[in-house]
Amino acid sequence: PGFLVCYQPTFEINCRTSTYQSFQQQWSGAGGIQIGPFQIGGSSGGTSLNWTSSSAGMTLTVASTSNIPLIFGVNIAIEPI
Numbered sequence: 001p002g003f004l005v006c007y008q009p010t011f012e013i014n015c016r017t018s019t020y021q022s023f024q025q026q027w028s029g030a031g032g033i034q035i036g037p038f039q040i041g042g043s044s045g046g047t048s049l050n051w052t053s054s055s056a057g058m059t060l061t062v063a064s065t066s067n068i069p070l071i072f073g074v075n076i077a078i079e080p081i
Helices: 017-029
Strands: 002-006 010-015 033-035 038-040 047-054 057-064 070-075
Touching: 010 017, 017 057
Parallel strands: none
Antiparallel strands: 002 070, 010 057, 033 038, 047 057
């Protein structure tokens, strides 16, 4: 048993432009979104997010800038190899 810990993780989310537009409308009325244990936007600090566009759609890059490691999960049992 043990913890899965990460330090300054980065996530990328790819979507169509229409999905992005729908998401932006909903997100602007909300306090932020959460991916697993990571709060993005809202009142939490320690994250940066950046939208970029391409011919394939939109990409959201979320990077933790916090100096505090994050617990991503817990190992309950480890399978023998």
